[in-house]
Amino acid sequence: MKRTTIEKLCCPFDRSDLELTQITEDLNGKIEEGWLHCSQCKRIYPIVKGIPIMNPDEFREPSLEQPLLDRWQKQLKGRQVKAFRLLDSGQEEDT
Numbered sequence: 001m002k003r004t005t006i007e008k009l010c011c012p013f014d015r016s017d018l019e020l021t022q023i024t025e026d027l028n029g030k031i032e033e034g035w036l037h038c039s040q041c042k043r044i045y046p047i048v049k050g051i052p053i054m055n056p057d058e059f060r061e062p063s064l065e066q067p068l069l070d071r072w073q074k075q076l077k078g079r080q081v082k083a084f085r086l087l088d089s090g091q092e093e094d095t
Helices: 062-071
Strands: 018-025 031-038 044-048 080-082 085-087
Touching: 044 062
Parallel strands: none
Antiparallel strands: 018 031, 031 044, 080 085
């Protein structure tokens, strides 16, 4: 996915801007893997094979996303993901 396309996306839940964490890109500079993160609702949206996964929570499967999160431990820098939200170390999800 092109960086210019990603810059046009917003959080589908609260319409806030998304922050990009890039893991890999192809030879043409297109983002292949990484995630988008909403600073308002804390949701994390993985980018897999250049496609952002931005489904509503009820249509997402945590067990399918967990292998990605396990592989991204270095880039997560001690943060964890619970209920599709990116939380700082020791932070609990707001209910």
